[in-house]
Amino acid sequence: MVKNLYKGNLYWDKTLLNPYEFEKVNTDLSTKVLIIGGGFSGNLCANVLSQSGMDVTVVEKSKVGTGSSVASTGLIQYRSDKMLSEFIDEIGEEKGRLFYQMCLEAVDNLTAINNNLNGDTEYRLKDSIYYASSKKDEKKLKTEFEYLKKYDFPVEYLDKIQLNDRYGIKKVAALRTWHDADVNPYKFIQVLIKRNLEQGVKYFENTNIDLDSIKDNSIKTKDGNIIKYDKIILATGYSKIYPATKKKTLYNRTYAICTKPLENLWTDEVMIWETMEPYLYIRTTEDKRIIAGGLDEERNILEKNQLRRLVKATKIADKVKKLFPNLDIKIDYYWTALFYGTKDGLPFIGKDPDRSNVYYLLGYEGNGMCYSMAGSLIIKDLINGVFNKYENIVGLDR
Numbered sequence: 001m002v003k004n005l006y007k008g009n010l011y012w013d014k015t016l017l018n019p020y021e022f023e024k025v026n027t028d029l030s031t032k033v034l035i036i037g038g039g040f041s042g043n044l045c046a047n048v049l050s051q052s053g054m055d056v057t058v059v060e061k062s063k064v065g066t067g068s069s070v071a072s073t074g075l076i077q078y079r080s081d082k083m084l085s086e087f088i089d090e091i092g093e094e095k096g097r098l099f100y101q102m103c104l105e106a107v108d109n110l111t112a113i114n115n116n117l118n119g120d121t122e123y124r125l126k127d128s129i130y131y132a133s134s135k136k137d138e139k140k141l142k143t144e145f146e147y148l149k150k151y152d153f154p155v156e157y158l159d160k161i162q163l164n165d166r167y168g169i170k171k172v173a174a175l176r177t178w179h180d181a182d183v184n185p186y187k188f189i190q191v192l193i194k195r196n197l198e199q200g201v202k203y204f205e206n207t208n209i210d211l212d213s214i215k216d217n218s219i220k221t222k223d224g225n226i227i228k229y230d231k232i233i234l235a236t237g238y239s240k241i242y243p244a245t246k247k248k249t250l251y252n253r254t255y256a257i258c259t260k261p262l263e264n265l266w267t268d269e270v271m272i273w274e275t276m277e278p279y280l281y282i283r284t285t286e287d288k289r290i291i292a293g294g295l296d297e298e299r300n301i302l303e304k305n306q307l308r309r310l311v312k313a314t315k316i317a318d319k320v321k322k323l324f325p326n327l328d329i330k331i332d333y334y335w336t337a338l339f340y341g342t343k344d345g346l347p348f349i350g351k352d353p354d355r356s357n358v359y360y361l362l363g364y365e366g367n368g369m370c371y372s373m374a375g376s377l378i379i380k381d382l383i384n385g386v387f388n389k390y391e392n393i394v395g396l397d398r
């Protein structure tokens with residue numbers, strides 16, 4: 001069990017004064033659907049399932065929303081870390097296209113849910129700019145553009161001049177995509193909880209579940225209470241490595257900064273990222289700060305040394321300054337966090353290969369929130385026995 005998911009001074013938790021608080025489990029319980037984990041994934045799934053009339057209980061080890069979700073930088077994009085062209089090379093054209101289709105639909109579904117919540121989520125539709133980090137990546141970008149265009153994904157190719165004229169970015173070329181958004185993930189979760197409570201979802205926090213105690217239809221809390229269920233959904237993020245996912249997971253840590261508010265940001269405050277890996281990525285916030293992240297390292301422990309974390313934060317700030325030399329960037333918050341990926345670039349969503357009433361909702365990879373959305377709908381279909389055209393792409397036995 002991973003103890004700490006992040007270290008440092010986060011930003012999103014400072015934007016909300018009175019988050020929801022819930023009782024801990026202090027007696028035996030029973031529910032139709034039990035969701036372990038009160039992060040972005042667990043709450044979205046609870047929303048989707050309770051909306052369709054299911055009896056749902058969410059149990060969280062700590063405080064709801066304070067796992068990786070509160071450390072997330074909150075970019076919601078249909079294009080994943082791995083290009084469509086790369087997926088096509090590895091899993092074939094049809095599966096690659098379907099996976100990207102799943103992501104585009106997920107982003108649109110998330111936007112629809114957000115609009116329906118009608119709350120203060122700081123969810124903003126934003127275009128994304130994905131630029132070629134070097135001249136040699138220009139060809140890769142062109143191939144990606146051709147594939148995206150072929151399947152009608154929302155994309156535009158910008159050459160050097162267009163990129164500079166429109167966005168003031170001095171790089172050789174970029175893709176502009178839309179249907180994307182940015183969000184305050186912590187506020188989004190809180191608003192979602194409000195709706196979920198209205199839909200009858202029951203919440204418990206400060207309750208550590210013994211994830212190795214799963215029996216056919218029950219599980220134990222670390223305090224010894226028993227929770228009975230028909231279906232259990234493990235939305236535990238990076239906290240627990242399961243036998244079914246262990247060998248296919250990539251264990252990384254990453255760094256992020258949030259600046260002090262600035263006066264003049266770039267055109268449309270588009271989200272920006274690049275072809276190089278690990279990539280730099282940048283977005284803004286409602287109060288005109290810049291959030292940027294990157295410098296991922298293949299390490300499964302957090303950087304404990306504060307000075308070394310500051311060095312990383314400064315490096316990220318310098319990269320942003322290089323892109324926008326006119327901005328007066330001052331770091332206000334900086335943190336490091338665990339950040340898991342998968343060897344094939346796909347998330348882990350679906351039934352446990354050996355236990356038919358156990359489901360995983362693990363949106364590993366950079367598009368975790370988009371995957372949480374897609375995964376919630378897949379799990380709803382799996383529970384209802386309805387075929388979902390994406391289940392075989394992201395399933396654990398793929």
Ligand SMILES: Cc1cc2nc3c(=O)[nH]c(=O)nc-3n(C[C@H](O)[C@H](O)[C@H](O)COP(=O)(O)OP(=O)(O)OC[C@H]3O[C@@H](n4cnc5c(N)ncnc54)[C@H](O)[C@@H]3O)c2cc1C
Nearest residue numbers: 037039040041061067068069072073075209237367368369
């Ligand atoms: C720095 C950083 C930047 C990111 N940026 C982006 C981004 O821009 N866009 C994007 O889409 N994704 C991004 N991600 C990924 C995204 O944050 C995650 O995919 C998403 O927040 C995960 O949500 P979750 O609910 O799965 O995990 P969490 O938020 O970690 O929720 C899981 C919850 O399960 C609880 N839990 C675990 N074990 C137990 C147990 N035994 N009993 C009870 N409860 C338990 C944990 O306490 C935790 O609260 C980023 C992640 C990081 C760290």
